[in-house]
Amino acid sequence: MKGYAQVFGVDFSETFAPVARLDIIRLLLAVAAQKNWKVYQLDVKSVFLNGYLQEEIYIEQPRGFEVRGQEEKVYLLKKALYGLKQAPRAWYNIIDDHLHKLGFVKSLSEATLYVKGADANLIIVSVYVDDLLVTGSNKT
Amino acid sequence: MFDVFEMTDLRLMSYFLGMEVKQSNDGIFICQQKYAKEILKKFHIESYKSTSTPMNLKEKFSKNDGTSKADEGQYRSLIGCLMYLTATRSDIALVVSLLSRFMHCASELHLQAAKRIVRYVKSTISYGIKYSHLQNFMLHGYSDSDWAGFVDDMKSTSVYCFSFGSDMFSWCSKKQDNVAQSTSEAEYAAATAAINQAIWIRKILADLHMNQLEPSCNFYCK
Numbered sequence: 001m002k003g004y005a006q007v008f009g010v011d012f013s014e015t016f017a018p019v020a021r022l023d024i025i026r027l028l029l030a031v032a033a034q035k036n037w038k039v040y041q042l043d044v045k046s047v048f049l050n051g052y053l054q055e056e057i058y059i060e061q062p063r064g065f066e067v068r069g070q071e072e073k074v075y076l077l078k079k080a081l082y083g084l085k086q087a088p089r090a091w092y093n094i095i096d097d098h099l100h101k102l103g104f105v106k107s108l109s110e111a112t113l114y115v116k117g118a119d120a121n122l123i124i125v126s127v128y129v130d131d132l133l134v135t136g137s138n139k140t
Numbered sequence: 141m142f143d144v145f146e147m148t149d150l151r152l153m154s155y156f157l158g159m160e161v162k163q164s165n166d167g168i169f170i171c172q173q174k175y176a177k178e179i180l181k182k183f184h185i186e187s188y189k190s191t192s193t194p195m196n197l198k199e200k201f202s203k204n205d206g207t208s209k210a211d212e213g214q215y216r217s218l219i220g221c222l223m224y225l226t227a228t229r230s231d232i233a234l235v236v237s238l239l240s241r242f243m244h245c246a247s248e249l250h251l252q253a254a255k256r257i258v259r260y261v262k263s264t265i266s267y268g269i270k271y272s273h274l275q276n277f278m279l280h281g282y283s284d285s286d287w288a289g290f291v292d293d294m295k296s297t298s299v300y301c302f303s304f305g306s307d308m309f310s311w312c313s314k315k316q317d318n319v320a321q322s323t324s325e326a327e328y329a330a331a332t333a334a335i336n337q338a339i340w341i342r343k344i345l346a347d348l349h350m351n352q353l354e355p356s357c358n359f360y361c362k
Binding site: 022023024025026027029030031032033034036038039040041042043044045046050098105107108109110113115118119122124128131133 | 144145146147148149150151152153154156157161163165167168170227269271272273274277303304306307309310340341343344347348349350
């Protein structure tokens with residue numbers, strides 16, 4: 001992967017992706033301790049491969065895996081790969097969309113904090129790239 | 141969600157970003173003991189004598205202290221490790237912040253001071269943060285500053301920290317951007333930084349449906 005060969009405005013535009021602050025993680029733990037909630041952890045495998053690209057990006061055929069007779073051709077990427085500048089952002093967009101679809105509301109003050117429901121049915125999710133912390137009053 | 145992404149359910153949170161988390165009925169305890177042990181090993185401090193304090197209060201660090209240059213790579217790496225350790229160790233936050241100002245011009249004296257922190261960590265390796273259930277759950281904030289404590293540019297250092305009544309969850313120790321002309325100006329700058337943080341925390345709490353009903357949190361300036 002030649003992420004360093006990417007040109008701004010051509011191969012990538014937005015690269016910022018938020019991560020949870022440690023303050024928030026400790027705050028969630030303090031809140032969970034107060035409410036006697038349990039905190040669960042989920043992990044996404046090969047996280048950056050999930051993101052879809054908005055830009056048109058081509059890669060050379062991997063060495064040793066060229067298609068015989070068509071060695072001069074290149075691949076057009078549909079999804080992100082590790083090493084692309086926009087890979088973290090592409091992943092954040094996917095998880096953000098997905099949590100929205102599930103009915104979570106994103107906190108305006110912290111872009112990695114999502115809340116769903118209220119009172120006895122509250123679920124809180126904090127996203128740290130591929131690690132998701134889940135807590136809340138809902139026991140199931 | 142498991143249908144959409146390939147995921148592993150790690151069940152109860154127990155180890156997160158190098159932070160060990162113990163959840164029990166009487167609260168949640170976090171520490172970085174494993175990480176601290178790795179630091180001791182990496183910098184060969186295991187055999188050193190331990191100390192009971194992270195720094196010498198009378199010592200003032202400065203850029204040109206007359207001692208010879210230290211190995212910068214080692215110093216930066218050590219400070220970097222200690223910075224990460226402040227995730228659960230607010231007791232070393234101040235001295236790590238002080239020493240991180242010399243990343244570009246570390247002297248032997250600075251390196252000795254940094255190693256002293258590790259020797260302190262050695263004697264307090266099991267320290268962490270315990271959050272427990274409280275009768276009175278309320279946001280408390282504290283702020284303080286020194287005055288012209290940094291001899292190289294005469295700037296002051298602000299600190300603030302926040303808790304809900306049990307252990308702290310948010311803290312900061314940072315050199316101020318401006319040169320304060322009086323102790324009250326320095327305190328004011330620290331209070332401003334703390335209040336910004338307080339407003340942010342209150343917004344987050346509101347998003348979690350845990351509005352703080354009091355008009356403002358308990359706020360103490362020393």
